[in-house]
Amino acid sequence: MAQKYLIETFGCQMNVHDSERMAGLLEQAGYESTDEAADADVVVINTCSVRDRAEGQLYTRLGELRQMASELGTDPTVVVAGCVAQQEGEAIVKRSPGVADVIVGTQAIRRLPMLVAEAAGRRPVIDLNPYDDVTWPLGVTRRNDPIKAYVTIIEGCNEFCSFCVVPYTRGHERMRPKADIVAEVRDAASQGTREIQLLGQIVNHYDAPDDPGCDFVGLLEAVHEVDGIERIRFASPHPRHFDRRFLEAMKRLPKICRHLHLPVQSGSTRVLDAMRRRYTRESYLDLVAAIRETLPDVALSTDMIVGFPGERASDFDETLTLTSQVRYHSMFSFKYSPRPNTLAIKRLPDDVPEEEKTRRIIALQALQREIQTMLNEALVGTTLEVLVDAASRRRETELSGRASTNVVVNLPGPASWIGRTLPVRIERAGPHSVWGQALSVQPPAIS
Numbered sequence: 001m002a003q004k005y006l007i008e009t010f011g012c013q014m015n016v017h018d019s020e021r022m023a024g025l026l027e028q029a030g031y032e033s034t035d036e037a038a039d040a041d042v043v044v045i046n047t048c049s050v051r052d053r054a055e056g057q058l059y060t061r062l063g064e065l066r067q068m069a070s071e072l073g074t075d076p077t078v079v080v081a082g083c084v085a086q087q088e089g090e091a092i093v094k095r096s097p098g099v100a101d102v103i104v105g106t107q108a109i110r111r112l113p114m115l116v117a118e119a120a121g122r123r124p125v126i127d128l129n130p131y132d133d134v135t136w137p138l139g140v141t142r143r144n145d146p147i148k149a150y151v152t153i154i155e156g157c158n159e160f161c162s163f164c165v166v167p168y169t170r171g172h173e174r175m176r177p178k179a180d181i182v183a184e185v186r187d188a189a190s191q192g193t194r195e196i197q198l199l200g201q202i203v204n205h206y207d208a209p210d211d212p213g214c215d216f217v218g219l220l221e222a223v224h225e226v227d228g229i230e231r232i233r234f235a236s237p238h239p240r241h242f243d244r245r246f247l248e249a250m251k252r253l254p255k256i257c258r259h260l261h262l263p264v265q266s267g268s269t270r271v272l273d274a275m276r277r278r279y280t281r282e283s284y285l286d287l288v289a290a291i292r293e294t295l296p297d298v299a300l301s302t303d304m305i306v307g308f309p310g311e312r313a314s315d316f317d318e319t320l321t322l323t324s325q326v327r328y329h330s331m332f333s334f335k336y337s338p339r340p341n342t343l344a345i346k347r348l349p350d351d352v353p354e355e356e357k358t359r360r361i362i363a364l365q366a367l368q369r370e371i372q373t374m375l376n377e378a379l380v381g382t383t384l385e386v387l388v389d390a391a392s393r394r395r396e397t398e399l400s401g402r403a404s405t406n407v408v409v410n411l412p413g414p415a416s417w418i419g420r421t422l423p424v425r426i427e428r429a430g431p432h433s434v435w436g437q438a439l440s441v442q443p444p445a446i447s
């Protein structure tokens with residue numbers, strides 16, 4: 001009987017995609033997937049270290065696995081992968097002795113089956129080596145989603161924003177060859193993928209190593225030509241790498257979704273400077289104005305940190321006024337927490353009291369909720385083209401999907417609509433999604 005594996009994923013889209021790659025590698029090595037840790041011969045915990053809470057989740061989970069194995073009398077191979085593995089390495093083994101058998105760094109995941117095999121003879125096995133090769137063989141990735149596919153275009157980051165752990169955990173910026181990316185997009189399209197999500201820490205910094213002069217615009221044009229792909233998304237562009245040519249390309253290429261994630265992090269130039277973001281409040285707002293002028297139908301989302309070292313009440317007020325001015329369709333907001341190795345932890349005291357950070361995040365999230373509700377209510381009575389991608393988590397009879405702007409749309413309908421793009425008349429709105437009815441749905445064509 002085949003051995004079984006389970007992968008538990010914390011963190012960002014990049015981690016979700018790494019898990020798809022690790023699943024494919026394990027299946028190539030003869031493993032089958034299971035949803036139950038108790039049945040698994042190999043349990044992979046793919047970790048995130050962007051927030052300290054995610055690290056805590058790892059140690060809680062390792063404790064649970066130790067208890068489960070002792071109660072069942074089993075001995076699964078436990079693998080810790082992802083950013084915490086890269087950052088903590090052997091310290092994970094010391095903190096949870098006898099539980100973590102394999103520690104695999106972010107650049108070593110392609111060696112996962114070999115490391116698991118090695119762990120049968122000696123434990124722990126640790127590989128945190130930097131492997132610069134970012135090519136990836138076709139057909140390995142086991143995608144979770146039949147409709148949407150993640151495709152990595154850049155690994156690592158060279159920006160070294162002072163709060164961010166990514167350059168230390170994912171290494172320096174490495175561009176994936178354009179030919180490799182386009183081949184993966186074609187392969188995904190041939191398997192029925194409708195939407196491509198290009199991933200990289202700074203996608204608009206792309207510079208093809210195999211096609212001199214081809215930047216992110218050139219890559220978008222190449223992906224746009226792939227038959228069968230209906231929508232293209234990407235995450236995330238960096239505000240300081242935008243240019244007019246990119247905005248014109250978004251306008252010109254209809255498959256590119258009308259959504260831009262534009263991480264700002266703070267509304268105060270003083271704080272942005274301490275964060276080493278290399279743009280100002282004013283230049284960011286100029287960029288937003290240029291986007292709105294060229295692409296008036298584009299929805300914006302962002303990331304925001306409150307309580308960064310040295311953030312005064314007046315700086316936070318600037319975050320609130322910027323939020324009101326830009327009117328983001330969605331926002332990921334966090335209280336600052338010092339991360340290992342970063343410039344901020346070395347040089348900037350974490351001097352905003354916890355209760356003040358909490359007060360600020362509550363105020364920011366309340367404002368954002370108000371804005372989102374208003375933007376969603378303005379959609380009532382309009383018709384959106386919705387790519388139906390799942391049964392809704394709320395009710396079995398409901399489907400959900402996304403408009404090009406990334407707004408989540410819920411609608412009643414049969415499961416056979418999943419994977420289709422339908423016009424949906426919006427009838428009702430909430431802060432996080434809207435509800436509507438599909439218009440004039442034709443049965444699927446029989447080929």
Ligand code: SF4
Nearest residue numbers: 157159160161164166
């Ligand atoms: Fe981190 Fe800054 Fe790089 Fe984004 S751009 S991954 S925040 S260092």
